[in-house]
Amino acid sequence: MAKVSCQSLARRLALLGGAAMLPWVAWPVMASSYGAGIENSQWYLTDSVFECVLVHEVPGYGRAVFRHRAGEELTFFLESEVPMMRAGRGQLVVEAPAWRPGVAPTSLGAVNVSSGRRAVDLGNREATYIARGLLKGMQPTLTRTARYGNGQVRVHLSNVNFSGQWQGYRQCVAGLLPANYDQLRRSRIPFASGSTSLSEADQRLLDNIVAFVMADPSVERVFVDGHSDSIGSRIDNRALSEERAQVVADYLKSRGIDENMLTVRAHGDQYPASRRQSENRRVNIRLQREGERPEFQQASGDSNEFAG
Template sequence: MSPRHWIVAILVGAWLPCAAMGTTFSAGIENSRWLLSDSIFACTLTHPVPGYGEAVFHHRAGESLRFFLQPVRNPMRAGQAALVIEQPAWKAGKSVDDLGYVRVEGDHSRPVELSSGTSERLLASLRDGRMPTFTRRARQSNRPVRVRLNHINYRSPHQSFRRCQTQLLPVNYDQVQRTVVLFDLDRSELSADAKERLGEVALYVNADDRVKQVYVDGHTDSIGTPLRNRELSKARAEAVAGYLKDQGVGDDKLVTRFHGDRYPVAGVETPGPRHRRATVRLEREKDESDAEPVVTQAKRDDIVVVD
């Protein structure tokens, strides 16, 4: 039997009494939950799957929506899992949407991760009362393992998740933690591109009170005298710091320094535009509020076994 026929047989058998042998991990009507964590930094919608771990929709500021499975211990072998959108049991017999195959990484904390487009399709299917289901052979046998997402109690958390998405910042900390602004030869004026990038930095700093310091360092290449280069690097640092202040960044957070040509870009031997720069570096208190979620629960005694 071809791999494709094997998957089709399993999916058809899943709706029959005494269904095809295997293990299905799924929340039931009585324990289906969707948990929302929301902020301007990240939106996370988590579905605990009893006996398995969690299914997670995660949208971080400045990035695309992602979906991943996060088991306590991955029961699927590495390879290709079939992904379908099933109808609920009371609609048995209606069509199943086949989304094709998705990669399963065997030894990985997130063995299944989906693209933004496919993640959006899963969100929409749950809103419409359907159930995304992943099917793959077990790690230690040829019996199928299914992980099914339950649409019960989904609608209200889904609406809140969508609202959260509209309020996300356009950038995240990693994207603005270190920003480089380039200058023309012997100039300290900010370009339109530089202002746009610094505007994003200021927007983030003003939104995140964990940012305690903003270091601005001015640099030049080795063209010119040491005195001129020091003055020019100072003018560049002050131009950047001044723009950030104009955008609302507090003067108490800004630390401005200038170095002339003493710190060229590593690996770049000759004078040139990459050395004519100012760097902006943020220093933030350690916090996990926009970090990606980790699995928090899984009850082994809630496994639904189909044999």
């Protein structure tokens, strides 16, 4: 008897009025596997002082990405233009590729899978284990139920050509800035009561801001806004907030920030950040990039109280 494929059987059943006519038919649970082979496995490194990114194209599925932003840790994500996995818990395993039989797999446990474009988004721990597996010649694999049907979707990463790009990634990480834009764009320098002195921690933060602004030409404006608590007279508080703002601005200029980039303002106790007086004695620093709308940027740095 000639062998009949599943697709051929399905077509015949459709002509007969559907599978309902043959309730005894057991449909197989199919698994769709996606991954690059030896002949087409590539890893691409994009490096800068802002972030280091390793991209691996997964044919038929999408791409796998290692990302390390300045001031943060290594992360990993899988993304696909067309979501293929059902939301829920998937299994992540580091297993041997087909050409290394006999090597026992290592389970990294369950991971969350979303139904969106970025199906998997993992933190430093899992990302590090995946990278280690690739460096050992293994094949990290994610398995999850398909979005439609009861089949399984398997996405595996190829270790071919990975180690060379990983060395470039490590060199890139060594040259990253201390912090990224999201971490610095709204910064705060706290002050003790009546004080205008910068601590060593304050100076380190300001140095990080300077390093970023000097490296990113899209930053066009640095706002420095001084504030005080409400203890004492408003005239004295205004003067104190102005002195605090000027101390910060002078430090930024001494480290290389162009004076023309700075906007220095003093608000006294006009825009409290909290009911706690200690949290109101501060200077807020805000970075503005080209194209950002300043009318939605607040001097307080804490709420929508001031948009000047």
